[in-house]
Amino acid sequence: MKGIVFTEFLELVEEKFGLETVEQIIEQSNLESKGVYTAVGTYKFAEMVSLLTNLSNLTKITPEVLLKTYGLHFFDVLVQNYGSIIASYKDPMELLSSVDKHIHVEVRKLYPDAELPRFQIIEQTDDKLVLIYNSSRSLYAFAIGLIEGSFRYYDETATVNYELLKEDGSSVKFEIIKK
Ligand code: HEM
Known part of the structure; x- marks a missing residue:
């Protein structure tokens, strides 16, 4: 998955839920990239699934709505x-x-x-x-x-x-x- 999908996702999470939430979901997700993304890079789709699942668990908002x-x-x-x-x-x-x-x-x-x-x-x-x-x-x-x-x-x-x-x-x- 292209990096822009990750960078913009984390920016929106920060805007809506705060930097602490961004740090928390990165920590919980056990990411190969360590949560460091560049817009033009390519990363495993599984990392997005982990980030989304942890955000959903934390906010109690379904992955679909997110x-x-x-x-x-x-x-x-x-x-x-x-x-x-x-x-x-x-x-x-x-x-x-x-x-x-x-x-x-x-x-x-x-x-x-x-x-x-x-x-x-x-x-x-x-x-x-x-x-x-x-x-x-x-x-x-x-x-x-x-x-x-x-x-x-x-x-x-x-x-x-x-x-x-x-x-x-x-x-x-x-x-x-x-x-
Ligand atoms: C100028 C318009 C658009 C551009 C430049 C664009 C570009 C992209 C890019 C760069 C990705 C990420 C690919 C990856 O991570 O490897 C993507 C994914 C995606 N795009 Fe577009 N897109 C455009 C419009 C749209 C529109 C209007 C829709 C909706 C109907 C759409 C549906 C999707 C979906 C659902 C994905 C996620 C990948 C998947 O479901 O397998 N795109 N697009």
């Missing part, structure tokens, strides 16, 4: 760091239907070692998009946050329904309906 909140915030990080990619889309529906075929393809060129999900388009109209998320990392709640973040960025709103196609969350159907 990930969704982080996804919402991460969209703003993407705007700051990859603004030119996002600027090529006129609205969130167009952007979301291009993640798999364009956006993550560009990301892969920048970072050949990126671990990216797949999004299969099932249905697409002006105000409805049905996607199937597939990833062994089961970060579907992070995806929901990113989807909501993209609507917020364009000053639009949507209803996002989801259905786990596999119990472990590695395959999830999203139904995005523009309001």
